[in-house]
Amino acid sequence: MKFGGSLITGRNQLQWAALLAIAVVLPTVSLLWFMSRVVANERLVVRQKLAALYQDKLADATARTETLSTVWLAGLDKIKPATNPYSIFRRLVLEDNFQGVVVWDTDGALVYPPSADVAGSGVPSDSPLADAGQQEFAKEQYAEAAQLYDRFSADGDPRVAIAAMTGKSRCLSKLGRLDEAIEECQKAAFAQLPKSADPALRLTLENARLLLLSLLQQSGQSPLHARILHRTIDALSSDLYNADGDQALLPANQNLFIAKKVLAVLRSAGPPDDAKARDKLEKLAAAEELSIAAAETLRPFDGQFDGFFQTDLDQQRAYGLRHRTPSSTLLVLLSEKGITFPLSGYHDTFAGSESAYRIVDASGGFVAGIPHPEGKSFTTTALPGAFPGWKVELYFQGGDVFEKAAKRQIAVYIWTGVLVILLILIAGGFATQAIGKQIRLNRMKNDFIATVSHELKTPLASMRVLVDTLLEGHIRDEAQATEYLRLTAKENERLSRMIDNFLTFSRMERNKVAFNLVEARPAAMANDAIESVKTKFAAHNCSLAVEIAEHLPEIQADHDAMVTVLVNLLDNACKYTTDNKQISLKVFPDDGGVCFAVSDNGIGLARRHIRRIFDRFYQVDSSLARKAEGCGLGLSIVKFIVDAHKGKIAVESRPGKGTTFTVRLPGGRRNGD
Numbered sequence: 001m002k003f004g005g006s007l008i009t010g011r012n013q014l015q016w017a018a019l020l021a022i023a024v025v026l027p028t029v030s031l032l033w034f035m036s037r038v039v040a041n042e043r044l045v046v047r048q049k050l051a052a053l054y055q056d057k058l059a060d061a062t063a064r065t066e067t068l069s070t071v072w073l074a075g076l077d078k079i080k081p082a083t084n085p086y087s088i089f090r091r092l093v094l095e096d097n098f099q100g101v102v103v104w105d106t107d108g109a110l111v112y113p114p115s116a117d118v119a120g121s122g123v124p125s126d127s128p129l130a131d132a133g134q135q136e137f138a139k140e141q142y143a144e145a146a147q148l149y150d151r152f153s154a155d156g157d158p159r160v161a162i163a164a165m166t167g168k169s170r171c172l173s174k175l176g177r178l179d180e181a182i183e184e185c186q187k188a189a190f191a192q193l194p195k196s197a198d199p200a201l202r203l204t205l206e207n208a209r210l211l212l213l214s215l216l217q218q219s220g221q222s223p224l225h226a227r228i229l230h231r232t233i234d235a236l237s238s239d240l241y242n243a244d245g246d247q248a249l250l251p252a253n254q255n256l257f258i259a260k261k262v263l264a265v266l267r268s269a270g271p272p273d274d275a276k277a278r279d280k281l282e283k284l285a286a287a288e289e290l291s292i293a294a295a296e297t298l299r300p301f302d303g304q305f306d307g308f309f310q311t312d313l314d315q316q317r318a319y320g321l322r323h324r325t326p327s328s329t330l331l332v333l334l335s336e337k338g339i340t341f342p343l344s345g346y347h348d349t350f351a352g353s354e355s356a357y358r359i360v361d362a363s364g365g366f367v368a369g370i371p372h373p374e375g376k377s378f379t380t381t382a383l384p385g386a387f388p389g390w391k392v393e394l395y396f397q398g399g400d401v402f403e404k405a406a407k408r409q410i411a412v413y414i415w416t417g418v419l420v421i422l423l424i425l426i427a428g429g430f431a432t433q434a435i436g437k438q439i440r441l442n443r444m445k446n447d448f449i450a451t452v453s454h455e456l457k458t459p460l461a462s463m464r465v466l467v468d469t470l471l472e473g474h475i476r477d478e479a480q481a482t483e484y485l486r487l488t489a490k491e492n493e494r495l496s497r498m499i500d501n502f503l504t505f506s507r508m509e510r511n512k513v514a515f516n517l518v519e520a521r522p523a524a525m526a527n528d529a530i531e532s533v534k535t536k537f538a539a540h541n542c543s544l545a546v547e548i549a550e551h552l553p554e555i556q557a558d559h560d561a562m563v564t565v566l567v568n569l570l571d572n573a574c575k576y577t578t579d580n581k582q583i584s585l586k587v588f589p590d591d592g593g594v595c596f597a598v599s600d601n602g603i604g605l606a607r608r609h610i611r612r613i614f615d616r617f618y619q620v621d622s623s624l625a626r627k628a629e630g631c632g633l634g635l636s637i638v639k640f641i642v643d644a645h646k647g648k649i650a651v652e653s654r655p656g657k658g659t660t661f662t663v664r665l666p667g668g669r670r671n672g673d
């Protein structure tokens, strides 16, 4: 049966669907729009954010360089002009990490490196040693020369005495008398100098020491000789770059010459514990070499002050800075490697990161960082004042990091968006389900009301006709009156059963059916059900075969509810059977439980209907079903009751042959029922 009301629910359904679509589609579309805007802006935002971040880092590194250069310049101001120039040199090289120094006085005269020319090691012609020199160098008469030198080895002039001893030693070595030569040379090398030794005397002494070094190197390494070698090196090193201020200054080139000799010995034979002293000497010698080159090339007053400039010295690239103090002009030098020290802030900040830096000087020459970075620099900053015109450029390595960062961020937004849309869809799905359920329930209610009114009206109308006929006296005889009354009673009974079913269903709908599950006897249920349908079966010529097994187990059940189940099944069996109605009810034990089987030889059910006959209001649309009274609630009530008993219901049916409904209830006591 189809009833009115579906139109109303259909419209409702449409409204609900539209509402739901708006609830899901509107936020989804808004979100998608928002995401597209976000994606568009993200690149810009990321670029700005990163640039700001790197600007901050750059500012930090620049501040470090600035602090360092300020400290340096302040240090230069403190240099006392009266100090021994070697002490200035030592301090600036060893403590302040410069690789060269030039000092001029206020008039521009060179103070360091000292350049005064001093008489060499050769024997001057006006010297008392001229004859000995003649014998040694011109005639190569070494034995005679040695004797001539020997005469002056105790001369009152220390320079003559030391030169004589050195000459004798040289001749002895040329004669192959190495041990004697060393003996003699030692006397010269460690001679006591007067306090006021002049540079020439110092040079004579250092020459004796250098000779001793080479003699010792020729002699092989006896422990005694090793000790002497050590002593000689100590003596030479302590004189070099001496900062005491009370020694005669050697010219820088002589100083450097001696330093190189000492270094050569130290490199080849120096005892290992002298490594630190050797490094120091290496540093000083290299700085002196650069300083000499700078003093030859650069002028004190041409060019700017207090700013590093690039220069080529001795085919080496270097960076110089002139600084003026009240009493001198200083030039400090940084080598190509040394320039990285004041710029180390940039290295520490950017090396190894995804950004690369490049520092260029005022003329655009590369100074530090990555010489050939890829791409275009994304930000540039000027270096502090000590590096005039210099700038640091930042590059991204390995592709555009802005793009990468933006892509990462965009991916996060997209995934969040997808997640939110999914959540909206899931919520929408749940809402659809809930609303669908509500719609179905509504429809069912409407159907129910319509069905109830319709079904109740039919027997009521029949009864009214019958009673009216009786009241109006339009009856032939007593027998007809009895027949009318019988029919009225039958309609009444039908009405009662119908109302019973409706009430059960209504309670069931509201889940208010409280079943009273107690020990019950299956046979009694079957008998009560038979009693209930007896009259109807007789009226319809239904033959009912009953088979109740003798020993049935007791079951936990609601007696009345189970009678309702059996009455409904028997009622259907009768309703959906045409001629020769053969119906049977069998009750038998089954695996501890009890089965009730109701069979008929009626119209049967197609497979596709079997799945649905337990649905509320479902009716097979056959002519018989249409004719038969009922509203599609019977089997749903049956199923509800059987389920409440934790039982099972099975249907076996073949169209045209008949149907068997088997209800199985479990036996024994069950907890919680």
Ligand code: ADP
Pocket: 572, 573, 576, 600, 602, 603, 604, 605, 613, 618, 619, 620, 621, 625, 629, 630, 631, 632, 633, 634, 635, 636, 659
């Ligand atoms: P109704 O009040 O229409 O009988 P039911 O819920 O009791 O409602 O049954 C649902 C449908 O199942 C019926 O409309 C009928 O088509 C079918 N049906 C029920 N019992 C039988 C049966 N014994 N034989 C054939 N069809 C049946």
